[in-house]
Amino acid sequence: MQSSLVSSTTGSMPAKAVMPMFNGRVDPQFAEALSKVSPQAQAKAKATATDFEAMFLNSMFSQMTSGIKGDGPFGDTPGTGVWRSMLTDEYSKSFAKAGGVGISNDVFRTLILQQANRAG
Numbered sequence: 001m002q003s004s005l006v007s008s009t010t011g012s013m014p015a016k017a018v019m020p021m022f023n024g025r026v027d028p029q030f031a032e033a034l035s036k037v038s039p040q041a042q043a044k045a046k047a048t049a050t051d052f053e054a055m056f057l058n059s060m061f062s063q064m065t066s067g068i069k070g071d072g073p074f075g076d077t078p079g080t081g082v083w084r085s086m087l088t089d090e091y092s093k094s095f096a097k098a099g100g101v102g103i104s105n106d107v108f109r110t111l112i113l114q115q116a117n118r119a120g
Contacts (some may be wrong), residue, residue: 033116037115052104053096053103065084
C-alpha cells in the first residue's frame with residue numbers, strides 16, 4: 001500500500017499519480033482521504049501506526065521467550081529478565097521499522113480515513 005499519493009516525473013514524461021492499494025486492489029476511498037489530510041498529519045499517523053505494530057510485536061516476542069530456560073542470554077538468572085525485555089523491545093522496534101507484519105498499513109489506513117471523515 002502506498003502511504004501517500006506520489007507523483008513521478010521521468011525526463012520529459014508528464015507526472016503520473018500513483019493510486020494507493022488495499023488488499024491488492026486500487027483504493028479510491030483511501031486516495032480521497034489522503035487528499036483531505038495534511039502531510040504532517042499523515043506522517044504522525046504513520047508513526048503512530050508503526051509504534052502500534054511495535055507494541056504488538058513486543059508482546060508476541062515476550063510471549064515467545066517467556067518459557068525459555070537454560071544458560072546464556074535466554075537463561076533463568078535474576079538479570080536475564082530485564083535484559084530479555086530490552087532485547088525484545090529493540091527487536092520489535094526494528095521489525096516494525098523494517099515493515100513489520102503488515103499491521104501498521106491497516107492501522108494507518110484506518111487513522112487516515114477517520115481523520116478525513118472528521119475534516120469533512
